Amino acid sequence: MLGCKKEGSSVGTPAIVDTTSKNESAYFNPAQPLIIHNPVQDKNFYFLSILQQNQNLLAALKQDTELKNIYTNLIQRLDKVTADPTSNVSEMVGAAHFTVKEQQDIHTAFDRLVKSNVLSTNLIQELKASGCYLRFEDFNDVVFIRSVWKNVSTGLDQILSVYGEGAPPHDPDSDSVSYTLNDPFYINQVRQTITTITNSDETLFFEPVLQLCLQLLDINNRDEAGRFEPLSQGENVRALSNLSNINWDNYSHSLILVLGDSPNSFGDAIHLSESAKKRLVTAADSYQTGVAPLLLISGANVYPFQTPFHEAIEMKKYLLANFNIPEEAVLVDPHARHTTTNFRNTS
Structure with missing residues (x-):
């Protein structure tokens, strides 16, 4: 896949993404x-x-x-359910969901904080500048914060549901819970996690739920979003540092x-598939003939289930070891698990 240059710019975008439209x-x-x-939280x-x-x-x-x-009621719910020795995982985690009434009260509170400028225009502009909430940036401040909270709340509920209540994830083959819910x-x-959270000093209304979600991800080894971060200071530092030396007109x-x-076929190594090697041969040939000054390898840890090997990282190792390509020419995205995400992250 080739990235094309924009007119009048030295920054390339994937060929299938029309940023000018x-x-x-x-x-x-x-x-x-x-x-x-x-990284995982942020x-x-x-x-x-x-x-x-x-x-x-x-x-x-x-x-x-x-x-x-809301915070007080949440802590009381969690304390009550964890104190019952017969409570299962689904019951304990289920108590962490905000109720419909609590969600309404949260929206009302945020509306009030925005209108009083406690949740200031400057802070809202900071949120918009982050790039995390581009879909909502044209909304007025009240609707923007409501939309951002809904986005966050949906994410919290998804983690609770998948890793605490047995709901199917978006991709069962790579995102499922690592234990059965009735595993002692x-x-x-x-139980220990929730007890620690309810006895902590964190008192913001969302913090018990946030911490439970982060701990559920950690217990299930689902910290992938934070692995290798910050990329700009690690795996990608040499390539990024060299960008200013590239003559893009060439x-x-x-x-x-x-x-x-x-790896998903007979004969594949545990860390690298034969198909991945073939893709690297083609990519290296294109690079060495001067098609582009950079290669970007995109792929996370996908198969087999809970594999510690990230496609992009293992492919980069193979590329550097077997082809005459400098590390300054290689970028990696070790977080994308689907083709659409490969392109979005590259863009």
């Missing part, structure tokens, strides 16, 4: 990568990270009567996208 974001600048401190729930970091807003959230009541070990882990394309492939 859309209005560009008024806030988000892709040339300024988002700085993240807790990449999934950036809004909540911002709420935790803003001291003025932090105080307002803690003092809001409705939000304090898992039951004990969840190339017809800006990069070559190499799609990952997991």
